[in-house]
Structure formats: structure tokens, C-alpha cells
Amino acid sequence: MKTPRAVRGLRLGILALLAVSGCVLSGCAAADGTQAAEAAEAFHRDVARSNMTAACSMLQSETREETARSSDAGTCESQLEKAKIPDAGKLLSTEQFGREAFVEFEHDTVFLAASNAGWRVTGAGCTPKGEEMPYTCEVGGK
Incomplete structure (x- = not known):
């Protein structure tokens, strides 16, 4: 026993x-998610500075294309300007599962995937919604 x-x-x-x-x-x-957290913070810094070109470069390619398609102007940058991505606030936690991670801030949750170019955002402006549909996101996250 x-x-x-x-x-x-x-x-x-x-x-x-x-x-x-x-x-x-x-x-x-970085198995502790440090690099993923740094990428999520960089994305939020770019959005806060209205540097949408840099913010779009932080998106995973499929997410960037989807974001551009959802814009009236047809660009990722114009859609990010319209998206309601909150000021992130303080970093609360990071969880990494192999090549995927999520970073939780006071006012946002950001989902990321590892790529050859580093960590890229797959969902941002995400808020929890419950069991059936755990998160809804302003950008990506589908």
C-alpha cells in the first residue's frame, strides 16, 4: 500500500x-511560459501605442488573415483599430501546453501558439463565457 x-x-x-x-x-x-507571456505583453504594448502594424505582426498568420478578412477595409490593422481589446492590466498567470499557451491578465486573456518565428497570438481580447463556450475573443480565438 x-x-x-x-x-x-x-x-x-x-x-x-x-x-x-x-x-x-x-x-x-521556456517551459514556464515566459516567452509566451512576453509575446502577449508585446502585442498589448503595440495595441496601446496604436502600432497596429506591429500588433498584426504578432498574430499567427491564419489569425492575421482572418482579422483582415473581417475588416471593412480588408486589412488587419483597420480591424485591430476597431476591435475592443482592453488594456491588459497586470499579468496574472501563464500556462503553456507544448506549443500552445494562454496568458491571463487582469482584463484580458491571450491565446498563443509557438511557431518558427516565436510565439504568435491566436486570440486576444478574450473573456470567459462558461462551459459550453469557454471564451469569446475580439480577435481570433475560433
Whole structure:
């Protein structure tokens, strides 16, 4: 019979094995999500400075194309200007799952995916909506 201490040790061992496996599969990009958080913060800085060209460059290519298609003017930049992306506020947490991550701020949640060019935003201006549809996003997130 295993003791609670042994069970905790087994859980920690499994988590460590998963973390190492995830690191190998994801190319060992900062398993703590630091790089993803930095990308999310950079995106929010660009939006706050109205540098929509730079903000669009932080979007994953499919998200950038989808954002441009949803604009009356047909550009990512014009759609980002119209989107209601809140001031992020303080960084609360980051969770990374292999090549995907989400970064939670006080007033926003940003979803990201790792690419050859680094972390790219797949959803921003996201708010939780419940079990059926966990988040709705101003940009991407579908």
C-alpha cells in the first residue's frame, strides 16, 4: 500500500516526465511560459501605442488573415483599430501546453501558439463565457 507521500512523489515524477516530454516535443521553448507571456505583453504594448502594424505582426498568420478578412477595409490593422481589446492590466498567470499557451491578465486573456518565428497570438481580447463556450475573443480565438 502506498503512502500519501509516495503518491505525491509519483505525481511529481509523472509531471516532471510530462514536462520533459513537452519540452522535447516543443523544442524546449521556456517551459514556464515566459516567452509566451512576453509575446502577449508585446502585442498589448503595440495595441496601446496604436502600432497596429506591429500588433498584426504578432498574430499567427491564419489569425492575421482572418482579422483582415473581417475588416471593412480588408486589412488587419483597420480591424485591430476597431476591435475592443482592453488594456491588459497586470499579468496574472501563464500556462503553456507544448506549443500552445494562454496568458491571463487582469482584463484580458491571450491565446498563443509557438511557431518558427516565436510565439504568435491566436486570440486576444478574450473573456470567459462558461462551459459550453469557454471564451469569446475580439480577435481570433475560433
